[in-house]
Amino acid sequence: MKVSFPTDPISIQKRIQSIDPVKYGNSRNYIDGEVTLLSPYIARGYISTKQIFEHVSSLGYKPYQITKFVQELAWRDYFQQVWRNKGELLFQDLKQTQPGIRNYKIPKSILRDHVQTGIPGINRELNDFYETGYLHNHVRMYIASLVCNIGGAYWKKPSEWMYYHLLDADAASNTCSWQWVSGSFSSKKYVANQENINKYLKTNDHGTYLDRSYEKILEFNFCPKELEELFDWDLTSVYRETENWIESKIWNPNPDVHIYSNSNPNFPLDLDSSLPVLIYDFYNLDPNWKKDILANRIFMLRPHFFRKFPSSPKTMDFVFALAKNIPKIQFFWGEWEDLLRQLNSTRPEIYWKEHPTNKEYIGKEEERDWIFSEVTGYYPSFFAYWKKCEKIWDRKNLPNQPNLF
Numbered sequence: 081m082k083v084s085f086p087t088d089p090i091s092i093q094k095r096i097q098s099i100d101p102v103k104y105g106n107s108r109n110y111i112d113g114e115v116t117l118l119s120p121y122i123a124r125g126y127i128s129t130k131q132i133f134e135h136v137s138s139l140g141y142k143p144y145q146i147t148k149f150v151q152e153l154a155w156r157d158y159f160q161q162v163w164r165n166k167g168e169l170l171f172q173d174l175k176q177t178q179p180g181i182r183n184y185k186i187p188k189s190i191l192r193d194h195v196q197t198g199i200p201g202i203n204r205e206l207n208d209f210y211e212t213g214y215l216h217n218h219v220r221m222y223i224a225s226l227v228c229n230i231g232g233a234y235w236k237k238p239s240e241w242m243y244y245h246l247l248d249a250d251a252a253s254n255t256c257s258w259q260w261v262s263g264s265f266s267s268k269k270y271v272a273n274q275e276n277i278n279k280y281l282k283t284n285d286h287g288t289y290l291d292r293s294y295e296k297i298l299e300f301n302f303c304p305k306e307l308e309e310l311f312d313w314d315l316t317s318v319y320r321e322t323e324n325w326i327e328s329k330i331w332n333p334n335p336d337v338h339i340y341s342n343s344n345p346n347f348p349l350d351l352d353s354s355l356p357v358l359i360y361d362f363y364n365l366d367p368n369w370k371k372d373i374l375a376n377r378i379f380m381l382r383p384h385f386f387r388k389f390p391s392s393p394k395t396m397d398f399v400f401a402l403a404k405n406i407p408k409i410q411f412f413w414g415e416w417e418d419l420l421r422q423l424n425s426t427r428p429e430i431y432w433k434e435h436p437t438n439k440e441y442i443g444k445e446e447e448r449d450w451i452f453s454e455v456t457g458y459y460p461s462f463f464a465y466w467k468k469c470e471k472i473w474d475r476k477n478l479p480n481q482p483n484l485f
């Protein structure tokens with residue numbers, strides 16, 4: 081999919097205004113379907129699922145017409161709740177050991193400049209992925225299924241590979257989805273055959289190793305030669321790419337692109353000690369957050385976070401450009417203690433939004449937006465979670481807007 085992700089507020093607003101939740105319901109599985117392309121903004125906390133939900137709710141549709149769309153937004157909130165409740169356990173098999181593991185690497189044939197999976201439609205989408213940083217949901221499922229369920233890889237390293245390249249990188253949606261496809265967070269593995277791929281990717285490929293019935297595919301006990309050669313995806317090496325990107329900005333004196341760091345003492349953060357400090361990060365770039373108050377606005381780029389979750393230079397460029405929409409934001413490369421050192425003896429009020437990745441902060445934690453904030457806790461399946469959400473949605477709609485039904 082050749083798509084682009086502008087970072088100026090007007091283009092993002094236009095993208096929200098153009099959501100067609102009804103067409104979405106009928107077409108989202110097709111490569112040219114009416115998907116919103118909003119995930120990079122949602123994942124970065126620039127807009128929330130709640131804002132999108134409120135927008136589509138105001139369009140005058142009957143709830144049943146927009147249920148599919150609202151459900152997909154709720155999938156995102158559901159995965160966030162799984163992470164919030166499971167914590168570090170998110171990164172282990174959630175329900176049961178992934179069945180049929182044959183390796184702990186990734187196939188070389190999905191790597192940039194080596195794309196050759198044997199499935200032409202998937203090759204096309206992978207090549208576009210390296211250009212755009214985005215994959216259609218169905219393609220993500222096809223790739224995960226190919227890598228884990230046909231190629232026999234354990235889900236962990238391939239999920240890290242995909243996360244690294246995604247503009248919408250989100251460890252909750254990503255990890256849960258890879259586990260869902262590979263059978264460690266679902267009751268069975270997800271597989272697609274060539275007929276299904278041709279239908280949704282609008283290709284016409286035949287004679288591939290997936291060109292057979294589901295029964296035959298599930299009986300697969302060999303690895304197609306295209307998926308045989310393996311590559312050891314290593315977080316330490318890919319983190320160096322993220323770090324190089326950061327370093328180039330630390331030593332760039334141009335204030336428009338500069339990132340502050342204790343390693344470059346010539347450029348201390350420009351802090352007003354009489355004002356509170358608002359912390360932004362990879363998952364919270366909300367330009368409307370406390371926008372009417374005067375504050376020091378600091379985007380924390382923490383080394384330990386990026387060592388665990390490295391992102392590609394393309395994603396980092398996107399995040400940086402998006403964050404620039406927050407007036408007077410300053411970028412800081414360092415850990416929490418490094419920030420405290422910059423604050424010296426002044427102890428301003430410090431605010432941030434709740435997220436599983438920022439538990440070390442001390443100050444005033446604020447809640448994130450949720451569509452159904454009443455539904456919290458771990459639910460073993462999306463549908464158990466959705467049932468609760470639906471009840472609340474009905475209750476919200478019925479008394480006030482009976483004519484909607």
Ligand SMILES: Cc1cc2nc3c(=O)[nH]c(=O)nc-3n(C[C@H](O)[C@H](O)[C@H](O)COP(=O)(O)OP(=O)(O)OC[C@H]3O[C@@H](n4cnc5c(N)ncnc54)[C@H](O)[C@@H]3O)c2cc1C
Nearest residue numbers: 115116117118119152153156217220248249250253254257
């Ligand atoms: C293997 C795999 C890995 C994934 N990794 C990520 C990831 O790192 N980050 C990420 O944001 N999403 C991830 N997803 C979920 C989904 O693919 C993307 O959110 C969706 O494709 C984004 O495109 P869109 O904005 O056009 O979505 P639309 O279809 O227009 O949906 C609107 C919004 O609803 C949410 N949403 C839709 N479908 C899903 C879904 N299946 N799961 C969770 N939320 C959903 C997203 O926030 C999305 O922006 C992954 C899915 C799979 C199968």
